[in-house]
Amino acid sequence: MTASAILIQFLNGLSGASSLFLVAAGLSIVFGVTRIVNFAHGSFFMLGLYVAYSLIDRFGHGAAGFWGGVALAAVAVALLGALVEVLLLRRIYAAPELLQLLATFALVLVIQDFTLWAWGPEDLLGPRAPGLSGAVNIAGHQFPQYDLFLIVLGPTVLLALNFLLKRTRWGTLVRAATEDREMAGALGVNQKWLFTTVFALGALLAGAGGAFQIPREPASLYLDLSVIADAFVVVVVGGLGSIPGAFLAALLIAEIKAFCIGIGDVTIADSVISLPKFTLVVEFVVMAVVLVLRPWGLLGRRLTPPRRVGAVERPLALPSRRAVYALAACGAALALLPTLATGYSLILLTDIFVFALFAVSLHFIMGPGGMPSFGHAAYFGLGAYGAGLLLHRGGLPMELALLLGPLVAGVGALAFGWFCVRLSGVYFAMLTLAFAQITWSIAFQWDSMTGGSNGVIGVWPAPWLASRTSYYFLALVTSAGGITLLWRMFYSPFGYALRAGRDSPLRADAIGIDVRRQQWAAFVIAGLFAGVAGALYVFSKGSISPDSLAVPRSIDGLVMVLLGGVQTLTGPVWGAALFTWLQDAAARNVEYWRAVIGLVIIALVLAFPQGLAGFLRDRFAGERHAP
Amino acid sequence: MNIKHGLLALTLLAATAAGGNAVAQPIKVGELNSYKLFPAFLEPYKKGWQLALEEINAGGGINGRKLEVVSRDDGGNPGAAVRVAEELIARDKVSMLMGEFASHIGLAVSNLAKQRKMVFVAAEPLTDKLVWEDGNRYTFRLRPSTYMQVAMLVPEAVKLHKKRWAIVYPNYEYGQSAAASFKKLMAAAQPGIEIVAEQAPPLGKIDAGAVVQALSDAKPDAIFSSLFAADLQKFVREGNIRGLFKGRAVFNLLGGEPEYLEPLRDETPEGWWVTGYPWRQIKTPEHEKFLAAYEKRWRDHPRLGSVVGYATMYSVANALKKAGSTDSNALIAALEGLEMQTPFGPIVYRAVDHQSTMGAYVGQLAKKSGEGVMVNWHFADGASYLPSPAEAKLLRRQ
Incomplete structure (x- = not known):
């Protein structure tokens, strides 16, 4: 120059x-x-x-x-x-x-x-x-x-x-x-x-x-x-x-x-x-x-944590026996569904299972972990690309690719998480976003490996899983299994330690919990399960492109969790189901479907600020858990 | 319901029961596109296929059956588009799929079409891969691809004997392959040309001032651009103010399409070579008929999207008519080698790569009472810019 x-x-x-x-x-x-x-x-x-x-x-x-x-x-x-x-x-x-x-x-x-x-x-x-x-x-x-x-x-x-x-x-x-x-x-x-x-x-x-x-x-x-x-x-x-x-x-x-x-x-x-x-x-x-x-930006100062303005979050109680039975019944009903319905309802439900697992994995760090990630799609996408590329370029059988793909997401979370958990609040969220965008740009630019902006096509499941019904069962079992594992972890010593770190880092530290390490572990677990969701997704669609790890997917995840309720257990699942169904139904029936979705969300936010599950909990079980 | 209608209904019912089933049932075609993501192109596109659909049904439908289109927004990303396509197949029981704009979404839907053995007529996606590298038996495409449109501009570029070229393109597959095709074709036609600068701004986010400055610092004799939409407008304005285009030949893929040309108005850069659609000036009977029908129906003039939507719908209808059935294999046989008329003249769907020979107009930009128009144009028939069947066969994977 x-x-x-x-x-x-x-x-x-x-x-x-x-x-x-x-x-x-x-x-x-x-x-x-x-x-x-x-x-x-x-x-x-x-x-x-x-x-x-x-x-x-x-x-x-x-x-x-x-x-x-x-x-x-x-x-x-x-x-x-x-x-x-x-x-x-x-x-x-x-x-x-x-x-x-x-x-x-x-x-x-x-x-x-x-x-x-x-x-x-x-x-x-x-x-x-x-x-x-x-x-x-x-x-x-x-x-x-x-x-x-x-x-x-x-x-x-x-x-x-x-x-x-x-x-x-x-x-x-x-x-x-x-x-x-x-x-x-x-x-x-x-x-x-x-x-x-x-x-x-x-x-x-x-x-x-x-x-x-x-x-x-x-x-x-x-x-x-x-x-x-x-x-x-x-x-x-x-x-x-x-x-x-x-x-x-x-x-x-x-x-x-x-x-x-x-x-x-x-x-x-x-x-x-x-x-x-x-x-x-x-x-x-x-x-x-x-x-x-500089964890607080160029000229920022350490944030004084805002004193709670809203209602104090109550500790997440163990779901009652009745709730567990109800959830099991839901699962059983879904398992029986293919005998009654075929065709499109199975396809939509497969998408819902994938996104439910994605939302629960995000909720795992957002809720008990207190770490709102704005870049969770990175791990969804890494799992999807991992699985897709292992099949497409690595020549692995589909079953193995599905199993190993999520590990790519886990490795990504391990690396990025190490940096992210050193920050908190909005800075944490923005660093996750930065890493997600960097990952996205690599997928977008690395033409010879990832297929660039077009992505990779022709990544279909193995023949025995190719029919809509069998893939439905695969998605149901994987997603339900993943969600159960994550929920189980909420109530394990690890989950309690994580919540302690969220609610009072100082006290948690004083009783010997290495808060940062707990958070890092949680970040990796969440990334791994998001990767499972991504791997399931890629084989249900047959193709993968950078969209699957772009910002809108991360936002979708946040919307699902928030719609369902952050401080609830099952909320993200309902949020994922509602949001996916809403997108599908609105886009089919109305020309201005984005506005319709927006208005529905605004109505829900005003009516149920604690989220859907939060509302149900307050409505039906309020007395029992009242302090 | 009065008695007459009741009788009519009864008669129809009887006819159906008597085995006239095929007469009464409409043929359903699934249409999907990213209407919310690319509305500037796709609203005219929708009007185009709607007009064609009305004409087809007014003319007796498909062998006596009514044609019905189930149209859906594809959600703007490949995953959602695949779900919508699955829905059209599974729930609406459509016989064929048509539509799509973006290359990556078009590829994902084409990939599903192959898996579900459903014929898909891609309207707009420009990527070469759709019919070549990733082409499949079930996918056909109407529009001339990136490669073809670049090939249409290259002869004009060669005539100018410019040595130092600068290239600017949106950084994704369309722009990348446009740049690659341009370099390859130019190097073959005019050995010794030099690429002195290459800029690939992110799609929709060009930093126009800096890009214009960088190009001008490289002192090129000519510029090849494949920018469009907002990027093109920003580039043109900055380039005009900073004097980048003075004394330089500029080529811009798609620059003459009304969707992208009309917003430029008095900023229209004169003398640029572009591919596009000079809708006011095309006087062929097939185009005048289309233009009159379109303006009558919509009280608006057509854009390029309108022609694409119109011709896609007719491709689907003609294939259904010729096949005489909705079976995928019969439809493929009908589409392979299908000859038909479009507002741009006759086209053929080549059997070898499933690409139609639809062409484009190549000409120069000019300003006429504050509006951008194309002058000095000619029609470039797609057939002349496609690789030979033997070469095309090699380009396809299978």
């Missing part, structure tokens, strides 16, 4: 950093104060872009129309954010942690379909910014004026937010609430109002982030999900709640990206490495490295 090329790529990085920072700043504020994992932040960004497009289209492409449209779009999204907070999120602050995640995920689905309905399917490319539509000559290169504007805008917003948080009364209250919510409440701060304004500000920044992209990218329907992961990465790399940290992280990631692209291919020892391809996963690699070296 010549010196002038380096300069221009540096400037590209700066403008990219500003764009990234605008999106992330809002999330950082919301995340820092309310601790809400707001999946809908990307949707707010997308809406900002769409609304700005429509407003500018209406007001005309002049300066007033353009800037007025951008400003109004941001305000409109802020109002929507406030509305969401008041109508939805405020009702579930007292619910178990992470339930807001489920609610905001449902919002993502609703907003996706709403956007498609309102603006149609085609990409909408907005106009260039009036007055900033051309380029200036920098060191012999044409550099867009608008990018220069963005380079100034990012730091300006940073300073403004800093002023708002450090110099105003509102900012002082927000910081107090970030440090200690309970104490702020005890001192008479109106938290409801504070949270609404914080959420509205977050949405305003997301909407503005979208609207300011008008001259740079078209409004399109993929934006929500593609932005949200980036925003989370920036917030976490920067350190939760630290606005300057978020800026620093955005700068780091954007510059690395710009230079990967600028440098191009590098030849090291006769092999060509394509750095531009590395941009597929660079932010997640940065996140993994930062979190391993």
Whole structure:
């Protein structure tokens, strides 16, 4: 690269950093104060872009129309954010942690379909910014004026937010609430109002982030999900709640990206490495490295564990004899089903068995382990790829591949888990996500082994298992067996020690439990069983592609566990069954099926904040387990 | 129900009982696609096959039986798509499968079709593997593949005698194989060309400023791109502002498809060579008939997806008619070598690799009153850009 090329790529990085920072700043504020994992932040960004497009289209492409449209779009999204907070999120602050995640995920689905309905399917490319539509000559290169504007805008917003948080009364209250919510409440701060304004500000920044992209990218329907992961990465790399940290992280990631692209291919020892391809996963690699070296992000501080806001979780009681009989009866009924039904119900149930095992394995670390993983699909996918490739490339018989495939997931969990269990809470979750994305990108890129983005096809079960009915039995036996084993472990000394480590690491340590080792073991066990689910999955589908270890699968797992109830035993199974059935039924009967799923989830969240199984337990067995 | 209707129903019932069973029963075809994932292409596609279906049934259906399509969203990932396909087969008892857009999902469904011995007419997936490396007996494909479309652009590229080329493509199978085919075909047609830069941004997430800058630093004479949708729009805008395209020939696969061209409007880069669909200007009788019917039915102009949906539906109907049964083996025999008319002219489903000879339009982009259009175009017949039957046979695994 010549010196002038380096300069221009540096400037590209700066403008990219500003764009990234605008999106992330809002999330950082919301995340820092309310601790809400707001999946809908990307949707707010997308809406900002769409609304700005429509407003500018209406007001005309002049300066007033353009800037007025951008400003109004941001305000409109802020109002929507406030509305969401008041109508939805405020009702579930007292619910178990992470339930807001489920609610905001449902919002993502609703907003996706709403956007498609309102603006149609085609990409909408907005106009260039009036007055900033051309380029200036920098060191012999044409550099867009608008990018220069963005380079100034990012730091300006940073300073403004800093002023708002450090110099105003509102900012002082927000910081107090970030440090200690309970104490702020005890001192008479109106938290409801504070949270609404914080959420509205977050949405305003997301909407503005979208609207300011008008001259740079078209409004399109993929934006929500593609932005949200980036925003989370920036917030976490920067350190939760630290606005300057978020800026620093955005700068780091954007510059690395710009230079990967600028440098191009590098030849090291006769092999060509394509750095531009590395941009597929660079932010997640940065996140993994930062979190391993600095567990609280670049400028974050150790989190004060939030005092319990919601109801105290009661210890998981042994299921009553009656419950055990009922579950056994369920299993027996499922085993008899093929005598009555054939065809599609068996196929759907096979999927449900696979996902039930996947959800229970995730619940194993989330519930008793207290470690919410955002990247559990990695182990599902590793098991699936392991089994598929052992058959396809290794030439093993299918039965052996099914048996050995999950070990690949176990080995992956062993390696990644070692790093992950050193962190806790959201940082733990994000490190699991980073590893999952890195795994995904390897499956995506390693064409000669994994078949790249197309994956591998032709991985069918052995002939004696090929019929729908026999595969149904295989899935039922494997999944029921796996779930029983995992549930049994909940009540083994290992399970109790795990729960002790979750509820009080200090006391657990004092009585001689090596908490970290317990967590690591739990992580590996969960990964192994997710791998079993993945191996079952691959042979039921006959093919495998990187989708099976991508973010949406991890989110599906979380949704299943949360729908069923984190602090219950059987919840994840019901959650998996309900979610899989719902997806199938909604997609068959309604055109806007994502919105329907979203609305159903919102209704369930509001009606049963403890999850389905939690509701049943409270309803029918409340008295017996009351303290 | 009045008496007349009642009588009619009774008569029909009697006819059915008397063994006229085949007359009354509609033929069911299962259709699945990622409608929520690629709506820009697939909404017009859906309108296309719906129009064809109405025409077919108005014209008497399939040998007197009504044609019925059970259409489903495939959930947007291969696993869910396989489940939906299984459902269409097991619950809806369809006789054939059709549809799909994304290559990896298309491959997964084709793989299931083979396992369940069910004929699958793939509409859109562009991957070469679908008919060659991973091709199977039960899978047929309508659209010209990545390789064919690259091959259609290469003759124009060779004419320009440009030496230094830069390549940019979305980083997944379609883009990778487009780049690989381009390099291979160019090296054969014009020895000594140099690839001076290669950029593979992640699909949907191009860092357009940096990519444009990197390409421009390599000082290429010409650029070959297979970007589409939002990536293409971002690339075009940045390239226009930064002057990347000045004095350089640019080739862009799929760039002339209305789905991707129309959003560009006054940003449309003039002079680019593209494959696409100049729907306003095609004056063949078969296309004018289609255009009129489509605009009448939907009060909107067709996109490329519309043509694909329309022709896929007719492929299915013609196969069913020719086979005279819904048996998979009979359908395969009917589809192999099936000749039929489409809005793009006549096509044949080749027996050797199950690829149709549907072609594409190759031309240059221009701006006309603020809209992007194709000029200087010609129709490239797919048959001329496919490997010979003998070569194709070698490409297939079995």
